[in-house]
Amino acid sequence: MRWFIYLVTLLLVIFHLVSSQECPSGTPDGCRCQNRVFNCSGLGLNNMPTSLSSLSNFDVIDLSNNDLVNVPLGAFQNLPVQRIILKNNAITEIRPGGFDNLNLLTSINLEMNGLSILEQTGFNLLTSLTELLLAGNPVDCSNDANAWLKSWMVTADSSVLTGDCSSTGTISDALDSVAEPSAAVFSFEKAEYSALESAGVATVTVSRRGIVGTRVDFGVMVSDGVAVVNYDFVAPVDPRHTMLTGQTRMDLDILLIDDAEMEIDESFMVTIAIEARGEANMGTIGTYGTTIVIILDNDSPVQTTSSPVATTSNPESSTQAKGEPTDPGMMMTTDDLNQSPQPNTKSVNVAAIVIPIVLIMVIIAVIAGYIWYRRTRTINKETTAGIYSVL
Known part of the structure; x- marks a missing residue:
């Protein structure tokens, strides 16, 4: 025993x-x-x-x-x-x-x-x-x-x-x-974002509240301030994005162009646009429908204060201020910024499942063998006792 x-x-x-x-x-x-x-x-x-x-x-x-x-x-x-x-x-x-x-x-x-x-x-x-x-x-x-x-x-x-x-x-x-809520409400999470020019990218975050149980498309438009598109930053190739069912926020990257010029900090604007589909109300704009992105210059040893965003921009004057336009062949491009989140896959530990089952089966087999052994001994004793009694 x-x-x-x-x-x-x-x-x-x-x-x-x-x-x-x-x-x-x-x-x-x-x-x-x-x-x-x-x-x-x-x-x-x-x-x-x-x-x-x-x-x-x-x-x-x-x-x-x-x-x-x-x-x-x-x-x-x-x-x-x-x-x-x-x-x-x-x-x-x-x-x-x-x-x-x-x-x-x-x-x-x-x-x-x-x-x-x-x-x-x-x-x-x-x-x-x-x-x-x-x-x-x-x-x-x-x-x-x-x-x-x-x-x-x-x-x-x-x-x-x-x-x-x-x-x-x-x-x-x-x-x-x-x-x-009768519609989804879209807004940037902050009124102002900033990024170093040398970082190569500025990230802004769009949030959605209200109705989130549907898939909704929205757009993002960039506009010049002191910073000028294709000189200081690159406009997204595809401004359209999609919030998936249950999704409440999305990070969007805007590429920055790093140059060797010492200049003041520059800024541009990013605005949310909601696509209309017939009479369907796809969403509304919340508190921060427009945000300011400040590009912090990394070429100057002393950073100046950020300049205000211009309310209007003149492409011709911007070109004169920045010099000749960049060669289109050298312009930066962006991939689709809207990468849909991939579902998680749950890893399965096979050993953690199989081994306990095998151990339980072994225990049952040992118990059954022990019971059989005890039962056999009892039968043998009874048989032997019967033989002796006959003799």
């Missing part, structure tokens, strides 16, 4: 070793990685672990019971996780792109934090999200920024939204009285 106990213990140890996982580099001390769960709960963390971007083989991320104050841009971007637990922190802000392109994510637990506003741009391309837990947050149900939650509850299958308003009543009840 003792050998049987030793065998079962050995098999259990092997099963534990197989089910455990190695935590990726950059994981804080005290975190546990096992059974596809990344658990850093209760460690007093003030910042997101730097190893989050490497969690390609985990289904659950548990960062509960820490001291996190926000969810930064791209904190969980493109991860194949199904549940994120941020319960009982000090989170007051979900920054744009905080939860970004998580196609397998079904549940977010934000209970017991300090969230009053949940900006829609913080929840981008969450096509599988069905559970948002907000109990214990002072949610301002009267703020229009939270109205998108009603559209999410309508479009998500079997959606679950928990939590109470900061005033009275539950969030779900408060949203019943909120009118659903």
Whole structure:
């Protein structure tokens, strides 16, 4: 009997070793990685672990019971996780792109934090999200920024939204009285962007709120300021872009031309344009329908203050100020800037599935063999006793 106990213990140890996982580099001390769960709960963390971007083989991320104050841009971007637990922190802000392109994510637990506003741009391309837990947050149900939650509850299958308003009543009840948005609202996230001339690219971000359950096309137009197209920057080859279903923000790159001239900082304007399709209201323009992009000169040792954007531009005068036009054969071109996000593919650890099954089968076989062995001995003893009794 003792050998049987030793065998079962050995098999259990092997099963534990197989089910455990190695935590990726950059994981804080005290975190546990096992059974596809990344658990850093209760460690007093003030910042997101730097190893989050490497969690390609985990289904659950548990960062509960820490001291996190926000969810930064791209904190969980493109991860194949199904549940994120941020319960009982000090989170007051979900920054744009905080939860970004998580196609397998079904549940977010934000209970017991300090969230009053949940900006829609913080929840981008969450096509599988069905559970948002907000109990214990002072949610301002009267703020229009939270109205998108009603559209999410309508479009998500079997959606679950928990939590109470900061005033009275539950969030779900408060949203019943909120009118659903009639169109998508497009806006740049900032009124002004800047980039070094030597960087070669300036990035602006377009956000969408309101209706996000549809695919919507929009355009972006650039216009001269002090900076002139084809001398200081390159206009996009295709100004048309598409927001996919569930997408709330998109980064757009504008190529900059780096020259050797010492000059003042220059600027140009970028404007959002909504395409009309018959009588359909495809969207409206929000707070920042136009943004200013400032090109910071890197040739001068002393940077001057940024110059204002000209309200009108004269191509002829611009050409005189900049010299002869650039040779068209030397002009920079751009690829399509609208790269559609690709869905995540969830990696499957075959060994983690097959080995436990084999171990269970071995244990069952050992138990069955032991029972058969005991049964055979009993029968043999009874047979021997019968023979002796006859003799």
